[in-house]
Amino acid sequence: MKSIYGILALTTCLTVAGAAYAEGQLNIYNWAGYTPPDLVKKFEAETGIDVTIDTYDTNEVLLSKLQAGGGSYDIIVTAHSFIPVHAAEGLIQPIGLKDMENIENLDPQYLTADWNPEGDYGVPWQWGTTAFAVDRTVYNEPVDSYETLFTPPGALQGKIGMFKGASDLISLAQLYLGVPFCSEDPSEMQRVLEVLLAQKPHVKVYGGGGAMREQLVSGELIAASNYSGQIVRGREQKPELEYIYPKEGVASWIDVVAIPKGAQNYENAQEFINYILQPEHAAMLSNHAGYSNGVPASREFMREDLLAAPELIVPDGIRVVPLATCTAAASDLEAQLMTQLLE
Amino acid sequence: MTTTTRAQRIRRRTILGLTPAVTMMGAFMVIPLILVVVMSFMTRGQYGGIVWEFSTDAYQRLIYVTRLDGSLAYNLSFLAILSRSLVLAGLTTLICLLIAFPTAFYVARQSQRTKSILLLLIMFPFWSNLLVRTTSWIIILRDFGFVNQFLMWVGITSEPITLLFTNGAILVGLVYVYIPFMILPIYTSVERLDNGLLEASFDLFATRFQTVRHVIGPLTMPGIIAGSILVFVPSLGAFITPDLLGGGKKLMLGSLIHLQFTTARNWPYGASLSVLLLAAVLIAMFILARRAIRARG
Structure with missing residues (x-):
């Protein structure tokens, strides 16, 4: 039996865990294939903040992961219908939208939407x-x-x-x-x-x-x-x-960007949200994932075929x-x- | 006098040496296990999580379920999932054994150099992530994947056969993932096999089959049993492989537990299922370990 322990020990050693420092970091938890790589690169180059992306494929997985207290994410993206649940369970916090300079770019209807009780739990990432x-x-x-x-x-x-x-x-x-x-x-x-x-x-x-x-x-x-x-x-x-x-x-649905309670890089998260509210960057989200966004002025930066896509025009x-x-x-x-x- | 102090010193050193291992086991295994047991006796939270109130609902749920209309019914589906898991894990173990035994035998009979290369190759898949290894089987088994393209090229079929998202695909995935855990323990016991005993067996006019049955089999039994435990236990609780290769249509125990912590939002029930799985595994290991000791004695 001794050899088994040897083998087990060896396999354990092979699974190396990596840890990262919390300075100049931004940890995003988003739907798989939803975060445009070129946007992340641009954001990293302009701010010096190191972005890490983790992905999930159902709203329910995100909710349970936050509830388990796991992840230490700074940014999450989930369907608007889940935002009141996250808020009621104390899993997300206000994002401080008032202080963001790009708030004026946001379509004002999202500030008073019924899924957004105090108008400050998030902004749209994409909707479809x-x-x-x-x-x-x-x-x-x-x-x-x-x-x-x-x-x-x-x-x-x-x-x-x-x-x-x-x-x-x-x-x-x-x-x-x-x-x-x-x-x-x-x-x-x-x-x-x-x-x-x-x-x-x-x-x-x-x-x-x-x-x-x-x-x-x-x-x-x-x-x-x-x-x-x-x-x-x-x-x-x-x-x-x-x-x-x-x-x-x-x-x-509207996929909403929110900040989890206890985010270690709150200011970086705010900076990121402000960043994607810039029309050019909002358009990058759409051009990558193929949905509409919440920033009307982004249309001029969007791919032409996307503006005419039958999938987006009901x-x-x-x-x-x-x-x-x-x-x-x-x-x-x-x-x-x-x-x-x-x- | 000096001998006792020396014995004491050795004992003290042993205890000191064991401390890190014991602390690790305590902190990372025993405490989480206790938490799972505690959670299984709590009340479920409305949107997942738990409420700190004692309840045995999670265990009653193993026997009864509430139907959508509120009526109670026997939880037959749990038995179906349990038996499906047992069958798949059992088949995985059997197929692993059939492939691993000749492989281990072959490896053990090679020169020292070849042996270490072959062993390295067996361990090699562990250098990549389980998800990646499982996903690659999707590419192999899909409708227009390697297997189907080969079959159509050879002319065995004209249309792709559905291979992916079946029980067979789950089985292939499990065997592939866990087979090193069967090869390695068998290899160590085959390597220790005394050639003299094999020669003696043939000298006494035993046939090849009789040699395998009466000499090689019993001598490598500890390796076979250890390998079977190492394959059976994780297969029983697997959820990534059934989810990816089974198309999420047929639940296994691992996926049922996973479901409770995500979509179903019933953490205590997930915990009670885990406790049950753990108990089943411990009982199976206890029986097998006793057999291993007997086989060795």
Whole structure:
């Protein structure tokens, strides 16, 4: 048995942990593939602040990581519907927007938004919609409803991708059934569960947005739920990807930049937020990730094809339903639903 | 007189020498484990986290679940997840053993130089991150990945076969990740094998199969058992591999625990599942360790 301990010790030694100093640092926790590398480089060069980026792929993972007290992040980015939860749980702090010189660039509607109780818990990073996309090289029937996604015809069966994050996955099924977001009605949620369970045999993967975009491009998925900007990026590689605007409506969200409580580099975080409120930099966010931002003046720096992208322009007559902040009872139902769906 | 002082001095030195190891184990293993047990007896917080109030809900949850309509039902899904995990971890161990035994035997019979090169190669994958190693299997197994392209090139199939996001893909990933833990312990016990005993076995007209069964098998049993523990235990709790290669469709125990700390926001239940997993592992190790001692004695 002695040799085992030797082997174990050796493998432990191979896992080297790196530590960094807290001076001139900025630790960002953001969605995977969401932070433009050129922006980070520019910020580092202009301020001398060293930026570290860590990524996640569902809002729920971010929330639980902050709740566990882990990470020591200075900047987080999460959907607007999660901001009141983070605020109520004491996980984020005011960002001091008033003192930032670039506040005037921000679209004022975000200062009074209902997810932003004191107007100072964050500013938009990007905003967009959630629906689904279809690969038109393979499937050419007309699509105007979530029905194609939830009860797929033969050609799409086994080639469907769905979100693994609870709020994103459930909200699409709720749109399909006409059930309000964050429903507290068990019988309504039971119907949502049944739709998702019936769809499950046809689902190839429950994944994150970025991964599913790649699988749409590579042809492994033919239809997949996704965010508008991911399809903008996917379409650059595969022009036949079509972002569908279902007649039942699309979900909309704003990813918000916030500062966690106890951030060790609060001033650097403020400097970064101020930095991305500059039109040129806000445009860099959009040009990289393919979504709209909260700075109107950034349009002149944005890629032209992006300004005309059908994924970012919701057609008239399509309902746009903002994601809501769920009460504890509603989150409970969602959690139970997810466990029963995936077990 | 002098002998006792010397013995005492040695003992004192032993205790002193052990202190760092014991402190490490205490701080980084025993205390976190106690925290897990404590957490499993607390009340869940509304948005995750825990409320410091005693509750046995997390353990009742192992047996009963509340359905969406509020009714209670037996938690059959937990049994399904448990048995799926046991089957996959068991198969992983078996396949690892079948591949590792001949490999270890081959390595042990090489010259000193070749041996160290081969051992280094076996350890080599550990120099990169588990996520990277697992993700590379996605590239190999995907619809238009290496395997499918090869199969279509050879003409075995005309359309890609679905390999990724299946139980088979999880199995491949687990075997790949944990096989060094099987090879190395078997290697050490094979290396110590006395050639004289093998010669004696053949001199006494044992067939090759009989030699393996009655001589090599029992002598390398401690290595086999140690390797099986080192593969079975982490496979049972694995969650990255099932998540990435299984497409998140079929939960394993590790992913069920992960789910409780993220989407499901039920930390105490996650903790009680961890305690259960730990207990199961300890019992299995206890049984195997007793067998190992018997095999050696």
